[in-house]
Amino acid sequence: MTSSSGWLPLSNYLTFNIDTPKFVNMELEKRKVVLIGGSHGMGLGTAKIASAAGAEVILIGRDEAQLLSAKKTLGPKTRIIAGDLTRPASYPAWLDEIGTFDHLFISASPGGESSFRSTYPTIESSYLYGKFWHTFIFLQQAFRHISPNGSITLMSGGYAVRPHPDYCLVTVAFAATESLAKAMAVSLAPVRVNAIRPTWIDKEGDHTATTKNLNGFMGNNHDIGHAVVFLMTNDYMTGQVLEVDGGTSLV
Ligand SMILES: NC(=O)c1ccc[n+]([C@@H]2O[C@H](COP(=O)([O-])OP(=O)(O)OC[C@H]3O[C@@H](n4cnc5c(N)ncnc54)[C@H](OP(=O)(O)O)[C@@H]3O)[C@@H](O)[C@H]2O)c1
Numbered sequence: 001m002t003s004s005s006g007w008l009p010l011s012n013y014l015t016f017n018i019d020t021p022k023f024v025n026m027e028l029e030k031r032k033v034v035l036i037g038g039s040h041g042m043g044l045g046t047a048k049i050a051s052a053a054g055a056e057v058i059l060i061g062r063d064e065a066q067l068l069s070a071k072k073t074l075g076p077k078t079r080i081i082a083g084d085l086t087r088p089a090s091y092p093a094w095l096d097e098i099g100t101f102d103h104l105f106i107s108a109s110p111g112g113e114s115s116f117r118s119t120y121p122t123i124e125s126s127y128l129y130g131k132f133w134h135t136f137i138f139l140q141q142a143f144r145h146i147s148p149n150g151s152i153t154l155m156s157g158g159y160a161v162r163p164h165p166d167y168c169l170v171t172v173a174f175a176a177t178e179s180l181a182k183a184m185a186v187s188l189a190p191v192r193v194n195a196i197r198p199t200w201i202d203k204e205g206d207h208t209a210t211t212k213n214l215n216g217f218m219g220n221n222h223d224i225g226h227a228v229v230f231l232m233t234n235d236y237m238t239g240q241v242l243e244v245d246g247g248t249s250l251v
Contacts, residue, residue, distance in 0.1 A: 027233045029054030032101040036060045036085055036138070037108030039070040041203040042155070045221025046105050046228040051075040053229065058098055060085075061108065085134045086110045091141045102150040103232040104142065106135055109155060114169035131173040136180060143188055151192040151238075153231045154181045158199030158245060178241045185239035192238035194231045198224050199245035214247025 033050040037043035038059035047070065051057045056077040061067050067080040081097060083090050085108050110130035113120060123129045135154060146152065159167055160174035174197070181195035200218045202208045207217040227244045231237050243249060 027053060028103075028229070031103060032056045032058065032098070033103045033105070033232065034058045034060065034098055034101050036104070036106045037155075038105070039063065039066045039080075041107065042198065042201060042221050042224040042228075043105060043107035044070050044073070045223075045225035046107070047074055047078075047225070049222070049225040049229045050103075050232070051078060053233075055103075058101070060094065084110075085138060086130060088134070088137055091138055095142060095145050098145065100145055100147055102147050103153075104146065104151070105153045105155075105228050105232075106138070107155045109173075110134055112169075114167045114173075116168035127167075127169045128173045128176070131170075132176045132180070135177060139180075139184065143184075143191065146188075146191050148190050149235070151194070151232050152181075152184065152188075153228050154178075154193070154195040156181075156195045156197040156241060158197060158243075158248060160197055160241075161249070162199075181241065182239045189238070192231075192235075194237055194239070195241045196224065196228055196231065197241050197243045197245070198227075199243070199248045210246075212248060213245060213251055217246070219244060219246055 028050050033055040035043045035047050038047045039061035047057050047059060051074040057074055058079045059067055059070055060081045060083050062084045064082040067082060071078045071080050081094055083094055112125055112127040112130035114127035120126050154177050156174040156178045159171045160178055163171040178195045181193050185193040198219060200210060200212055201224060202218040203221055206220050209216060210218050224244060227242055231242060
């Protein structure tokens with residue numbers, strides 16, 4: 001029953017669960033959310049919020065045991081696919097199994113060398129190839145399966161704008177990923193495409209103290225999941241890079 005204001009009772013908007021976030025609205029009910037990298041870290045943090053918000057959640061990662069353990073922390077509408085983003089031959093089978101879907105978050109960031117001084121026998125040995133190229137070629141196949149009012153969120157990081165002396169190609173890959181989000185937002189409209197740029201995220205901890213930002217504590221997986229679900233559910237967000245950094249950029 002709605003109130004005179006047109007709002008449903010508060011209980012319709014809030015979900016309380018020991019394993020899921022404190023406050024979640026139900027905007028993802030009847031939506032299918034795919035998370036490549038959803039079995040751990042920021043992908044799992046996002047999966048928890050999306051699942052609590054009513055979504056059917058599909059987790060993709062390489063380690064089946066980790067996927068199963070992640071699945072136990074999520075709602076009943078959770079599926080898992082064991083697969084490796086660096087194996088393009090498996091994309092068609094994943095996409096067949098997933099079917100049409102609404103939202104995609106790729107947090108998996110396959111590695112490779114990234115130092116300026118490293119030796120690179122071929123580009124395939126580089127972080128740029130592992131992270132950027134596999135994201136790009138997966139999206140080339142996946143976009144046809146995304147509903148027109150759906151969204152894609154790509155993973156960048158603070159090194160995109162504040163390079164680390166040892167991780168030259170991480171900066172390049174993150175910056176390329178951000179540019180890809182903007183270019184695809186134009187190419188794929190009305191599908192919305194954004195990137196998230198987290199900084200100082202402690203994937204095992206919970207707001208661990210730090211002096212490197214304004215907040216005085218590191219972010220956690222929930223903080224990033226919250227921001228990614230915002231990008232998924234806000235119909236006016238596209239072509240943006242959302243910096244979630246506790247104010248690091250101002251220190
Ligand atoms: N921590 C930070 O402060 C920070 C800030 C900005 C950006 N980042 C970036 O964000 C990325 C994700 O961070 P996170 O903390 O969420 O990492 P994480 O906890 O290590 O989780 C990575 C997820 O991706 C999956 N994965 C990794 N390689 C894969 C592959 N080749 N194919 C399919 N799935 C794969 C992992 O599962 P499997 O291992 O089972 O495949 C896991 O589910 C980092 O790699 C980093 O580039 C981190």
